[in-house]
Amino acid sequence: MPEARPKTEPSLRVLIVDQNVMRASILEEGLREAGYLNVTVLREMHNLMRRIVDIDPEVIVIDLENPNRDVLEQMFQVSRVVRRPIAMFVDRSDTDMIVAAVDAGVGSYVVDGLKKERVKAVLDMAITRFHAFNKLREELDNARQALDERKIVERAKGILMKQRGMSEEAAYALLRKAAMNENRRLSEVAQSVVTASSLFK
């Protein structure tokens, strides 16, 4: 993965708020490799406000699926809650960065006045890692779907073999022919066979 190595920033306090354990780990690992040693991951949303006050982060990275984004945004408005004012996103003028972040499914908040270049590397990393995670998830979903489809075809073949006394090859050929005639996917036809058979039980 081509990642620009930023200057190490062992002191920058980064907080990751993400209920997805795998994604949080992927990001945390990336940040540590890049020299960010002060990274905290919050997976538990209970007492969010207290935890953030204790951690006193300079940069907060949160996944956009998290309903607690609204909780965070209000906390930042109430100045007495956090020690320093926190701004939304990285820099209000950097629209491209915001678009890239939202596309990747990640939001970030930074302490107001923190230098842009100190934050940019963190957000770049978050965007890259979120994309990597999305890709991974997609591949997993595809693999799972392929597996499910194969299983359903096996079941449909079994039903045909048993109820119509067919060989495995003939059952498979029959399913394929039906799929081609009806212009449907093999797994869809197999699913109808399984559903129909369950109705006749």
Place this chain on the structure above:
Amino acid sequence: MSDVTTVVGFIPLLDCAPLAVAAEKGFAAEEGLDLRLVRETSWANIRDRVVVGHFDAAHMLGPMAIASTLGVGHLKVPMAAPLSLGLGGNAITVSLRVWDLMVSEGAALSASPRALGEALRNVVRARERANKQPFTFAMVYPFSAHNYELRYWLAASGIDPDRDVRLLVIPPPLLVDAMREGQIDGFCVGEPWNSVAVSVGVGCIVLPTTAVWPLSPEKVLGCRLEWTQRHPDRLQALVRSLFKAALWCQQPQNHLELARLLSEPRFVGAPAEILLRGLSNRLCLQRGGEAEHLPEFYVPAAQAATFPWVSHALWFYSQMVRWGQVAFDPEHVAQVRATYRPDLYRLALADTTDIPSADTKIDALFDGVHFDPDDLPAYLKLLSHS
């Protein structure tokens, strides 16, 4: 037009109804729109995904559109609100523990907001004297009608919402659990979440919006101003289809079907029986109690409910100033006015009768303080003395 998909984001709440109906009952298709709805988990996501163009439009908190136009709290991106997504539909619910304390101070269900507020104030003062932690109230977003309605009632009752209680944000679907776990003592939210709290026995509805401000403004159809300029045809089609869908939602004979549709997990995902309470203006204020008939509790279309009153936008702005979210600036006023777009509403619905010819009106909440949209400083002064 239908070769382009129009993507609209929404939050699972009762007043997403016209959007669901426009998509499911053919009103969007009738206007040549290919409407795709996307359910979102936070108001911040609604805002951000409209801003970056993932959504063409969204079910948006009225004050959120204004905050975005002014660049308060986030990026400055001018928004347009060409249609209101109904009126009312909110309520203030307190935990059973707080309700018991209020009752011991003489509160009764369906009492006036003043009497209920007085009871709550006595409870709050007693806690103060006993050196107990202040109550925690929740609402759904800082720039929301819920925040301002709750604050208005507290302040009018002599309770300082920033000093005497703690106010925090909790997303609607998490409110009932937070109350059950004792994290919060009360909240202001749209339906069905008040009725859910009542039905599971954790809270009691003390004030439906009808008591605080009948026909009060709520959400809008929000889009980037720039999008409305680039796609005038799609915008008009969207406004027309939502207008018709809202009329459909208003019809009592459709309420059962609507409640069932919204109960699906892809929309609100709450029991149809509970959704029906808000739709039919019959709320159970406490568990086991008789359903109370609250005329015009949630109004999707009647009483010009879809008309984007510029005075509503100005009232929201007055509350943003009142609670210190933004400093009053005469230059803001023009920008706020330009966010709500009755002109676009009229353009899209040129063939419809009964559209208000004025853009503003005089309103008053339960305390009778008149809101004159043309003199915000005077209004703010009145509120600070009331």
